[in-house]
Amino acid sequence: MLTPEEPTGNLFSKYFGDDPIDKKKNRKERRVSTSVDNQRQRKTSSQTVRVYRGPGDPESLETNVFEPAHAENNxxxxxxxxxxxVLIINQEYFYxxxxxxxxxxxxxxxxxxxxxxxxxxxxxxxINTFKKFRFKLIVEDNIKHVDMIRVIRKTVASVRKESSLFICILSHGDKGFVYGANSCKVSVDDIQDMMCKAHLVSKPKVLILQSCQGLQCINVSCQNDDRDQAETVATDGPIxxxxxxxxxxxWATVPGYAAIRNKEKGSWFIQSLCEKMxxxxxxxxxxxxxxxTSRDVSDKRWNKGPDEYRMCSEIRHTFLQDFFLPKMTL
Known part of the structure; x- marks a missing residue:
């Protein structure tokens, strides 16, 4: 059971009602020394270059060179x-x-x-995918909008020694919102704001949303692609x-459009993302x-009567460095 952590300011009144609660630089001229020569040798060993001496020349070769030392900073x-x-909020039943x-x-x-x-x-x-990467998992099912706010804030505050934060929300949604189990809206902007706290500023934070951003489906002409039949498919319905x-x-889909979910296999978006990870x-x-993942999802088709529909996912980010997952355990 969650320990309530009361939000403050506008967020409280919005979701909870009106209840109170150097290294110095070396500037000398060039020197001729063994140490400088060694430094230059290391610096030139920063790429892989092919030396080509003509077709069939057995002396053609590759010279292996290391990446620059600053590459790790990227x-x-x-x-x-x-x-x-990883926090997974899964909303299946609504009232x-x-x-x-x-x-x-x-x-x-x-x-x-x-x-x-x-x-x-x-x-x-x-759950199975993130376990393979040794992530700490927190899973919440069918919770109200106020509990979504509480558990997100509590999870964000708990990230200290861990290197990253993922929040995955599986729910109905609309333009700029996802729904709690009590059918109350939670703003995606507010979720993003809650994730971006001072102690996480240098850590990668990922928000994954399997929800609609509207009611329309992207209609396409018939093609021989990966297709789902109408009876096994539903939708999860500009930030x-x-x-x-x-x-x-x-996002599973772009603003104004619905996110497609196969009732037997799961959503195109989440299943493809886990497979790619x-x-x-x-x-x-x-x-x-x-x-x-976006390319894979866009290749899929949903047959509904004479019409055929597809999805297009959306990525927005302010990453300043590359985020590589760790090696997966067996």
Whole structure:
């Protein structure tokens, strides 16, 4: 059970109602010395160059050279023993909140949000994938919007020795919002703000959203691609990104459109992301993994009567360094 951690300021009133609560530089002329020669030799060994002396020449060769010493500064330091914390919020069942103070947070339409059949597949796939990378896991199911706020704040505050933070939200959503189990909205902007605390400024933070950003589906002409039939598919239904360092937000779909979820296999987006993480591991940085996921998702098709639909994921980030996952355990 969560220990409530009361938000302050505008966030409290928005979601909880009105209740109170050098190295000095060497400037001398060039010197001729063994140490300088050694330094130059190390500096020139910073790339791989091919020396070519003509076709069929057996003396053609490759010279191996090391990466520059500063290359490590281009990567986040990830402790393989404490790579990060992952919070998974999985919303499958929904009801309509009856408290008057939360009425303004309910969907515009009076229809109750439907059960998200198939989300359990995504939940388990995320758990199994992040376990392989030795991440610390926190999983919450079917929680109200106020509990979403509390658990996000508590998780963010708990990240100390860990090298990164992931928050994965599987829910219904709309433009700029995701829903709690009580059908109350939580702003994605506010979630991003909660993730960007001073003690995490130099650490990679990733927000993954399997939810709609609208009601439309992208209609495409028929092609021979990876397709899902209408009876096995459902949808999870423009966000301003505040300036924050080292934050990546990966949406299942672009603003104005629905996110497609296979009721039997899980969502295209989460299943593809986990597959790419496991297959690429530490060979690609996470932004490239997201790009490959987006391409894979965009190749899929959903047949619905005479029409065919597709998805296009969206990536926004303020990463200042490359984020490589640790090697995966077997």
């Amino acid at each position: 990567k986040f330091h990830i402790d393989p023993e404490n790579p990060g914390v 309509t909140e009856t408290m008057k103070q939360y009425k303004k947070l309910l969907p515009d339409k009076s229809d109750q949000l439907e059960q998200r059949v198939g989300t359990e597949k995504d939940r388990m796939r995320l 301003k990104l505040p300036y924050t360092a080292n934050l990546l937000t990966f 496991e297959s690429c591991q530490d060979r690609l940085h996470f932004l490239d993994i997201c790009t490959r």
